[in-house]
Amino acid sequence: MTEKQKTIRLAGIVRESIVDGPGFRFAVFCQGCPHGCPECHNQATHDFSGGKDVEIRRLLEEIDKNPLLAGVTFTGGEPFCQPEAFTELAKGVKERGLNIVTFTGYTYEQLQEMTAENEAIEHLLDATDLLIDGPFIKDEKDLTLQFRGSRNQRIIDMAATRKEGRVVLAQQYN
Secondary structure, eight states, X not given: OOTGGGEEEEEXXXXXXXXXXXXXXXXXXXXXXXXXXXXXXXXXXXXXXXXXXXXXXXXXXXXXXXXXXXXXEEESSOGXXXXXXXXXXXXXXXXXXXXXXXXXXXXXXXXXXXXXXXXXXXXXXXXXXXXXXXXXXXXXXOTTSSSOSBTTOEEEEHHHHHHHTSOOBXXXXX
């Protein structure tokens, strides 16, 4: 493991969330986002030089403190701008029997194209149980949606998507 993989650049964490995915969750907000979605509710996470570096082992220690967690959510910012570090964190999360929800402003199709240049993106996709993809679009904002802010964003069942070889939406949330 490289030194970079031992830390993640974070904007912050939420130890107990019920809005960042199904069940009781630990949410990890990464720092840095290239999308610049107008009216994003996490604008403070956009600056890549903001936030602070946090050791992955420290995050896992915090996760271990709560036996009621159903899973961990990777959000931001843009987790796929730090795919190596989030993949490393995902390994520890999976070892604890927890599921992973990953939010991204990229579409799944864009991420697949990006794997040719960075295989860590594929590893992070493989570790993800539910992928919530697509940029926030102000004109499609819908406060009635579960776990997302605009109608263009999809909740993708990654296990079914890998099995079928095509995007499969998680029907219980769409």
